[in-house]
Structures are given as structure tokens and as C-alpha cells.
Amino acid sequence: MGEEKAEFLKGTLDMLILKIVALGPIHGYAIAQRIQQTSREFFQLQQGSLYPALHRLEDRGWLQAEWKPTDTGREAKFYSLTRGGRKQLEAEVVNWERLTEAVALILRTAE
Amino acid sequence: MRWYRRFFRRGLTERQLDAELRFHLDQQTADYVAAGMTPEEARRRARLEFGGLDQVKEECRDVGAARFMETLLQDVRYGLRMLAKNPGFTAAVVITLALGIGANTAIFSLANGLLFKTLPLRNPSQLVILTCAASKQPEGLQVSGISNPRDPRSGRELMNVFNYSIFKGIRARTQSLTDVFAFAALPRVNINDRGSGHSGIAITVSGNYFSALGIHAAAGRLLVEGDDGANVPCAAAISYRFWQTEFGGDPSVPGRSMALNGTPCTIVGVTPKDFQGLQYFGPVSAPDVTVPIVQGEQIGRWGWGGKLPLLTADNRWSLQIMARLKPGVYEQRAQLETNSIFQEMLTPEWTSIATESGLPEIVLLPGSKGPNFIAPFLAKPVTILMVVVTLLLMIACANVASLFLARGAARRKEFTVRLALGAKRSRLIRQLLTESVLLVSLGGGVGFLLAWGASRCLLSFLPSSSFMNLGLNVSPDLRVFGFAAEISLFSGVVFGLGPAAQTTRIELSADLKESTLLSRRASGKSRLWSRKLLVTFQLAVSLLLVVVAGLMVRTLQNLKSADLGFDPRNVLVFSLTPSANGYTGEKLALLYNRLLDRLNALPGVVAASASSEVLIGDSGGSNAIEVEGSTPSQKQMMTRINYVAPRFFETMSIPLLAGRGPQTRDTASGAKVAAINETVARKYFPGTSPVGKRFRWKLGGEDWIEVVGIVGDAKFFNVRDEPPPTTYIPFQQNPWMGDMSFEVRAATSTAVVAKEIYSAVRAVDPNLPVVEMRSQQQQIESSLNTDRVFAKLAGLFGALGLTLACVGLYGIMAYNVTLRTGEIGIRMALGANPRGIL
Numbered sequence: 027m028g029e030e031k032a033e034f035l036k037g038t039l040d041m042l043i044l045k046i047v048a049l050g051p052i053h054g055y056a057i058a059q060r061i062q063q064t065s066r067e068f069f070q071l072q073q074g075s076l077y078p079a080l081h082r083l084e085d086r087g088w089l090q091a092e093w094k095p096t097d098t099g100r101e102a103k104f105y106s107l108t109r110g111g112r113k114q115l116e117a118e119v120v121n122w123e124r125l126t127e128a129v130a131l132i133l134r135t136a137e
Numbered sequence: 138m139r140w141y142r143r144f145f146r147r148g149l150t151e152r153q154l155d156a157e158l159r160f161h162l163d164q165q166t167a168d169y170v171a172a173g174m175t176p177e178e179a180r181r182r183a184r185l186e187f188g189g190l191d192q193v194k195e196e197c198r199d200v201g202a203a204r205f206m207e208t209l210l211q212d213v214r215y216g217l218r219m220l221a222k223n224p225g226f227t228a229a230v231v232i233t234l235a236l237g238i239g240a241n242t243a244i245f246s247l248a249n250g251l252l253f254k255t256l257p258l259r260n261p262s263q264l265v266i267l268t269c270a271a272s273k274q275p276e277g278l279q280v281s282g283i284s285n286p287r288d289p290r291s292g293r294e295l296m297n298v299f300n301y302s303i304f305k306g307i308r309a310r311t312q313s314l315t316d317v318f319a320f321a322a323l324p325r326v327n328i329n330d331r332g333s334g335h336s337g338i339a340i341t342v343s344g345n346y347f348s349a350l351g352i353h354a355a356a357g358r359l360l361v362e363g364d365d366g367a368n369v370p371c372a373a374a375i376s377y378r379f380w381q382t383e384f385g386g387d388p389s390v391p392g393r394s395m396a397l398n399g400t401p402c403t404i405v406g407v408t409p410k411d412f413q414g415l416q417y418f419g420p421v422s423a424p425d426v427t428v429p430i431v432q433g434e435q436i437g438r439w440g441w442g443g444k445l446p447l448l449t450a451d452n453r454w455s456l457q458i459m460a461r462l463k464p465g466v467y468e469q470r471a472q473l474e475t476n477s478i479f480q481e482m483l484t485p486e487w488t489s490i491a492t493e494s495g496l497p498e499i500v501l502l503p504g505s506k507g508p509n510f511i512a513p514f515l516a517k518p519v520t521i522l523m524v525v526v527t528l529l530l531m532i533a534c535a536n537v538a539s540l541f542l543a544r545g546a547a548r549r550k551e552f553t554v555r556l557a558l559g560a561k562r563s564r565l566i567r568q569l570l571t572e573s574v575l576l577v578s579l580g581g582g583v584g585f586l587l588a589w590g591a592s593r594c595l596l597s598f599l600p601s602s603s604f605m606n607l608g609l610n611v612s613p614d615l616r617v618f619g620f621a622a623e624i625s626l627f628s629g630v631v632f633g634l635g636p637a638a639q640t641t642r643i644e645l646s647a648d649l650k651e652s653t654l655l656s657r658r659a660s661g662k663s664r665l666w667s668r669k670l671l672v673t674f675q676l677a678v679s680l681l682l683v684v685v686a687g688l689m690v691r692t693l694q695n696l697k698s699a700d701l702g703f704d705p706r707n708v709l710v711f712s713l714t715p716s717a718n719g720y721t722g723e724k725l726a727l728l729y730n731r732l733l734d735r736l737n738a739l740p741g742v743v744a745a746s747a748s749s750e751v752l753i754g755d756s757g758g759s760n761a762i763e764v765e766g767s768t769p770s771q772k773q774m775m776t777r778i779n780y781v782a783p784r785f786f787e788t789m790s791i792p793l794l795a796g797r798g799p800q801t802r803d804t805a806s807g808a809k810v811a812a813i814n815e816t817v818a819r820k821y822f823p824g825t826s827p828v829g830k831r832f833r834w835k836l837g838g839e840d841w842i843e844v845v846g847i848v849g850d851a852k853f854f855n856v857r858d859e860p861p862p863t864t865y866i867p868f869q870q871n872p873w874m875g876d877m878s879f880e881v882r883a884a885t886s887t888a889v890v891a892k893e894i895y896s897a898v899r900a901v902d903p904n905l906p907v908v909e910m911r912s913q914q915q916q917i918e919s920s921l922n923t924d925r926v927f928a929k930l931a932g933l934f935g936a937l938g939l940t941l942a943c944v945g946l947y948g949i950m951a952y953n954v955t956l957r958t959g960e961i962g963i964r965m966a967l968g969a970n971p972r973g974i975l
Binding site: 053054055058072073074075077078081082084085093100101102103 | 153156157158160161164165186187188189190192193196197199200
């Protein structure tokens with residue numbers, strides 16, 4: 027892939043959000059920062075598209091939100107994982123690992 | 138946040154969304170500023186990385202079902218605004234639909250009341266009716282059922298009556314049934330209370346009848362097990378209606394002793410107002426008086442005064458049996474068990490004929506609606522009515538569809554603009570559908586209210602006035618409401634979708650240019666074709682309805698103006714039931730003669746007489762005659778028989794053509810005489826003068842009867858048939874002389890005479906109730922009830938259909954004119970005069 031930055035795979039964004047939120051209550055901006063920093067800016071995230079995903083996850087009951095002041099004192103919407111969200115995250119991680127394993131297997135044996 | 142919270146707190150959600158996104162942008166900007174950018178640069182960069190702000194917001198709003206609700210609400214609001222803006226259009230659609238849906242709902246509520254409603258009892262679904270399938274009946278049984286039901290599974294005709302010992306046996310031995318009860322009809326009974334007479338329809342029941350049905354008295358008590366025995370005092374319950382009409386609801390009536398057909402009997406209580414008996418049809422319907430079986434069989438008398446054969450006799454099969462299934466017991470098992478009890482109890486006369494056809498078998502029928510024999514009678518007319526009103530609804534829907542199309546044309550520009558601005562076609566269709574469902578709900582609501590009122594009027598339309606006594610419940614219930622809602626929604630979607638699809642089929646470029654007359658007309662043409670089809674269909678259907686209505690009204694008029702052969706005007710008719718009070722033979726003849734003398738002496742009375750059969754009363758017997766000295770022919774010489782009192786022909790204005798009519802001197806012991814009508818004279822005494830000739834009855838008569846008079850032909854059974862051959866016999870020479878009807882011709886006012894008749898009867902015997910006082914014209918009217926109902930309904934529906942078709946026609950013309958406004962404008966401008974365009 028070289029210099030090109032990866033577009034998000036469909037469905038991956040949800041898993042990444044859940045994973046990041048699982049670490050503790052966090053607001054949208056911080057999630058965007060975290061995704062870009064921890065992936066060493068590998069993922070090119072159109073930052074705006076994060077929000078529909080957040081709202082969708084909240085609507086499904088996997089995230090819950092709360093307005094709390096940040097360090098600077100300004101109010102922000104903090105997301106945290108619900109019990110259902112934790113289960114979903116586990117399921118998605120398992121799926122993801124299976125998928126990557128399978129792909130890796132194919133790549134190795136096809137050589 | 139769940140979608141419903143999102144939906145109901147849209148304002149808050151919107152503000153929070155704003156705040157959340159602004160926080161993100163501000164934070165990013167701040168970070169870039171901290172990294173050394175200028176504030177403007179930082180803000181620009183942040184916005185760039187974020188992407189389209191409005192798009193993100195829109196996507197966030199789209200999340201979940203809240204979005205769907207929101208659009209729906211929007212559509213509803215917009216729809217209501219559009220409807221309010223076009224009150225004419227709205228009114229036309231709502232009225233059209235209300236008429237269509239109202240007519241359907243009214244007829245359906247009638248069908249519902251007649252065919253579907255269950256009895257107002259405790260747990261009606263547990264009730265079963267015992268019937269038996271017998272391919273052959275042994276000789277010597279007295280079987281009297283009212284009408285035989287059919288087995289819904291096999292179609293076999295079933296017998297619905299049993300004898301008393303089988304009832305007792307099944308009741309004692311069954312394990313799967315509980316509350317086994319029996320009942321049987323009685324002829325009318327006379328109730329004499331302190332010198333006043335009342336006549337009521339009676340029924341006999343087993344002692345557990347009311348407790349089995351779970352019915353409680355409106356006053357006093359109802360019959361109990363202890364009342365139904367041989368050596369207990371006679372007890373009777375009366376119906377609420379009888380209590381009110383005959384006794385004015387007198388609270389001292391329950392507990393009072395009265396004479397039932399001469400037998401002292403205590404009126405123990407009153408049945409509840411909404412309980413009309415188990416049957417909707419036949420002589421047992423809405424019984425006025427209920428007595429236990431063992432007493433009832435002693436009290437009951439035939440119309441000719443004879444005692445009823447005992448209900449408890451083994452050869453008398455006249456008891457209907459019903460029961461409740463024990464909870465948890467299947468009908469199948471109960472049927473098997475009852476059947477084995479039944480077959481063990483059958484008498485040798487049954488078993489002796491069983492070799493060829495097998496033993497009769499018990500069949501259990503569902504009893505939640507009672508032994509409802511009216512249903513099969515009315516199923517057909519009600520079905521016809523349902524078809525007619527369905528046609529009406531189709532006309533109405535066609536109308537609404539064409540109105541929608543017309544309006545669609547008017548709104549074409551609006552839709553074009555919306556499509557051009559990026560609205561999806563499905564979205565527009567949804568909008569239109571919402572509007573049509575709104576309209577249909579309005580129409581359906583109004584229609585439902587209309588039906589509510591109409592179903593009451595419909596009842597008075599019904600063929601027999603006895604239906605009113607039954608308190609047939611046609612008030613709309615949940616089922617009716619469901620029906621109305623269903624057909625409303627159905628018509629809303631079906632007839633909203635077509636026009637919606639057509640209206641939104643828009644060619645953008647052409648339609649945006651409003652004045653492109655040509656393209657409009659081209660696309661308008663195909664649409665016009667389908668609408669023309671709609672209107673043609675409507676006109677055809679409503680024309681059909683009008684023609685049918687016309688025919689029916691014409692028939693009715695013909696029947697009404699038909700020559701009856703007698704003059705029904707100013708004639709009062711009433712019946713007496715003296716045989717139930719113990720009058721027979723000489724005593725009865727004496728009573729009748731005394732009463733006739735009194736009636737004839739009343740001021741204002743032209744003539745009074747009596748007859749065994751009321752004219753146009755749909756009843757009467759017949760017999761074949763054998764003329765003296767004539768060679769017996771192959772053809773039966775049948776004649777109707779009416780036993781009449783003196784002055785009958787004078788009273789009814791039937792012309793006496795030769796000889797004389799029956800007179801007081803024609804007593805039972807006197808010489809047997811008869812008067813015959815012209816038809817008898819012509820057919821059975823050809824070529825001679827019948828007066829002085831003799832004949833005798835083929836069945837049951839040895840004596841020769843002398844013809845003493847010839848009278849004009851008069852209709853007998855009904856208005857429709859030609860006058861039958863009729864023979865008039867002096868009433869005193871009737872071997873089965875019993876209850877009779879009286880005819881009184883008044884000089885002018887029948888109202889005054891009616892009052893005097895009551896006091897005349899009272900003067901002769903205060904215990905003698907006057908039964909069914911009516912005028913001869915009312916008698917004829919009631920015989921035409923069915924014709925009138927159908928003529929009225931057909932007329933009503935015809936008029937409705939025609940109105941609807943006219944509205945439809947107006948709709949298409951209006952649409953046509955809108956489409957061609959441009960063309961007409963140009964033609965006018967070029968000098969065409971308005972008349973030419975018309």
C-alpha cells in the first residue's frame with residue numbers, strides 16, 4: 027500500500043470505536059485523535075464520518091453518552107461502553123482475528 | 138439515546154449535536170493553533186479535515202427509527218395542510234368515502250348481528266346443541282322440530298328434537314357434559330290476571346334452564362330445578378318486554394298468582410331485558426312466558442282447544458337439548474359418549490328399523506349463537522346486500538381515485554419542482570399515500586358514524602316486525618369497527634397508490650416548462666383514457682342499481698294496486714284465543730255469536746264477521762272436493778277452505794253473485810252448506826249453475842255439502858298469487874272450531890271503533906285477550922314487507938350509486954377543463970364563442 031493511506035474497511039470503524047471507548051469514557055475528538063495516533067496515522071479518517079458512527083452505536087445501545095466537563099472546563103459528550111457494547115466488541119474482535127488469520131493462511135500457503 | 142427519545146426530544150437532540158460537533162472543531166482548531174498555525178489557517182484546516190458539516194449532521198439525524206417517525210409526522214402535517222387548503226376536494230372525497238364505507242359497515246353490522254353475534258350469556262362458547270342424524274324415523278313418533286339444521290361437516294339433515302326420557306338419561310349419565318337442559322315451544326297461552334286477559338308466546342323449559350344459561354332475574358326469581366316436577370305448584374317466568382307492555386312494569390307482578398290457560402300459576406319473576414330466548418326465529422323466539430316442562434305439558438293447548446300431547450310421552454320427540462362442554466373435554470369425546478348413552482336408550486321401534494339404515498347418531502353442534510335458524514334464512518339476502526354495497530364502495534373508490542388524479546394534475550408543478558430539487562419519487566408517493574390514508578381515515582370515521590345510525594333504521598326495514606321484539610343487536614362492536622377500518626385502509630392504499638404512481642411519473646424537462654401545451658396533452662391522453670374507463674364503469678354499475686331499484690319499486694306498486702277482490706279499507710282485524718281459556722264446541726259458538734252480535738251493534742260499525750283465516754295472512758288449509766254425480770276425474774279438485782261467520786262477504790266487500798252466504802242458522806247440527814267462489818264454480822261445476830248442487834270432501838268428510846251461494850274471487854294467501862279456488866264454510870260447521878280472527882268494517886274512523894271493540898270483548902269475557910289488533914291494510918302491508926325492504930334498499934343504493942357516479946362525472950369534466958384551459962384560452966382568443974367550445 028506504500029504511501030497510500032487505507033480507507034476504512036466497512037465495519038472496521040465500529041470495532042475500533044468500541045475498542046477505544048472500552049478504555050474509559052472519551053469524547054469524539056479524542057477518539058479521532060486516538061485512532062490516528064495509535065495507527066501511526068495509517069488510517070485516513072474523514073473526521074466527520076466518526077459522528078454518524080457514534081450515533082449509530084449509541085442508537086443500538088452499545089454506547090452510552092454523558093455530558094461532562096473536560097480538563098479545560100468545557101462541556102463535551104463523553105461516550106462509554108455498555109454491557110451490550112462489551113459483548114459486541116468481543117464478538118467483533120473474535121471475528122476479526124478469524125478473518126485475518128484466514129487471510130494470512132491463504133497468503134502463506136498460496137506462495 | 139433510543140429512537141423514541143430522540144423523536145420526542147428533537148430540539149434537545151439537535152442542540153446537542155451542534156454542541157458536539159462544534160466542540161470537535163474548536164478543539165482541533167485549538168490544537169493546530171498550539172502547533173503554530175494562525176487561527177484562520179487552523180480553522181480552515183480543521184473544517185477541511187472534518188468534511189461536510191451539514192452532511193454529517195444529516196447522517197446523524199438519519200440514525201434509527203426516529204427519522205421514519207419524523208418524516209411521517211411531516212407528511213401528516215403537510216397532508217393536513219393540503220386538505221385544509223382544498224376544502225371542496227376534501228369534502229367531496231370524505232363524503233364519497235363516508236357513503237361507501239358507511240353503507241358497507243351498516244350492512245356488515247346487520248350481518249354481524251344476525252350471523253356472528255353470540256348469545257348474551259355466561260361463557261356461550263361452551264354451549265353445544267344436541268342433534269341426531271337419523272336416516273329414517275320409525276312410524277308412530279310425534280316429531281315436532283322447528284326447522285332441521287344441517288351438519289356443517291357432512292351436510293346431512295339433522296333432527297334437533299328428542300323425547301323426555303332420552304333427555305333425562307343423557308343428563309343423568311353424561312360425564313363430559315354439564316348443565317344439560319331442554320326446552321320446547323308451546324302455542325300461545327292466555328294469562329288471566331284479576332279480570333284482565335293477556336296473550337303471550339310460551340316456551341317450556343327444564344328446571345335447570347336458567348341456571349345452566351347463567352341468567353339472573355330482573356325481578357323476583359327465575360325457574361329452578363324444584364319448579365319442574367309433577368306435584369309442585371305451577372310457576373312461570375315472564376319476559377321483561379311482556380312485563381313492561383302487558384303489566385306496565387308493575388312491581389307486584391312477580392309473586393302474583395295468575396291463571397295460565399285456566400290453571401293457577403305463580404308468576405315468580407322476570408327474565409333480564411337483554412335476554413330474548415335462545416332462538417331468533419320461529420314460535421319459540423322471544424318467549425313472553427316460560428314454564429317448566431312438566432307443568433307446561435298440562436297447560437298447553439292447540440289453537441282448536443285440544444290438549445297438547447304430553448311432552449314427557451315416550452313417542453313425542455319435541456324437546457330441544459343443549460348443554461355445556463365440561464372444561465377440557467373435546468367435543469369429539471363428548472359426542473362419542475353422548476352417542477353411546479343415546480343408542481342404549483333407543484326403544485325397540487328404532488332398533489327394529491336399524492338393520493337397513495343403522496342406528497341414529499348424536500351430532501353436537503356449536504351452540505354459542507343458540508339454535509339460530511334465522512341465519513340460513515337470511516344468509517342469502519344479506520350476501521346479496523353485501524355484494525351491492527361492495528359495488529357501491531367500488532364506485533366510491535373509483536371516484537376518489539379520479540378525484541386524486543385530477544388533483545394530482547393540479548399539483549403537477551409542485552411535484553415537478555420537488556423532483557427537480559432532488560426529492561426521490563418514492564418519497565413523493567409516500568407523501569401522496571399519507572394524504573390518501575388521512576382522507577380515508579376521515580371518510581371511514583364519518584362512515585362508521587353513519588353506519589351507527591343507519592343500522593338502527595335498517596332494523597325497521599327488516600321483513601318481520603317480530604325482529605324488533607327480539608332486540609336483535611346490530612349496534613356496532615369491535616368486529617364491525619375492525620371491518621370498517623379494514624375496508625377504509627384497503628380503499629385508501631389501493632386507490633391512492635395508482636394515482637400517486639401516475640401523478641409522479643413526470644418528465645422533468647417537459648413539465649417544468651409550464652406552457653408546453655403539446656407535451657402535456659400527449660401525456661394527459663393516456664391518463665384520460667383510464668379515467669374514462671373509471672367513469673364508464675361507475676355509470677354502468679350505478680345504472681344497473683337504478684334499473685334494479687326501478688323494477689322493484691314498480692313491482693311493489695303493482696302489488697299494492699292489484700285488485701284484491703275485496704276492499705281492505707276501514708277494516709280492522711284482530712284475533713281471539715278463547716280455546717286456551719277452555720271454550721270449546723257449543724260454548725265457543727255461543728261466545729262467538731254473542732260477540733258478533735255486540736260487534737255488529739257497535740255505532741260506527743258497518744258490518745262485523747269472523748273467519749278461521751285472515752285474508753292475505755299466508756295461512757290456511759285446503760282439501761279436494763268430489764262433486765255429486767260427476768265422474769271422478771284424475772285431476773284433484775283442490776280448494777282452499779275458510780270457515781267464516783255470517784256477514785263475512787259484506788264485511789270484506791266481496792260481491793255475492795248468487796244465493797246466500799253462511800248464516801247464524803247454519804249450526805253444527807244443521808244442514809251442511811257452503812259458499813264457493815267463481816273459480817270453484819267455473820272449474821268444478823262447468824256449464825251448470827252450482828247453487829243447489831252438492832259435494833263432499835275427499836279427505837275426512839262423509840256428509841254431502843250443499844252449495845248455497847257463489848261469491849266473487851278474492852285473494853287469499855298473498856297479494857302476488859291469483860285468487861285460488863276457495864270454499865267458505867259456516868264457522869259453526871267447522872269440525873275443529875277453535876280460535877278465530879275477527880273482521881270489523883268501520884264506517885269512517887277505525888281508531889274509535891278499535892276502542893269499542895276492546896270494551897265489547899271485555900264485556901263478553903274479561904279474561905279474553907285481544908290478540909294483534911291491526912287494520913286489514915296493515916295486514917297486507919306486512920305481507921309485502923320483504924318486497925318493500927328490497928325495493929327501499931335497492932332504491933337507496935341506486936340513488937347513492939347515481940350520486941356517486943355524478944360526482945365522478947363532474948370530476949372528469951373538471952379535470953378535462955383544467956387540462957385544456959390553455960387550448961380553450963387560445964381558441965377564445967382566436968374568436969371562438971363559448972357556446973362552440975361547450
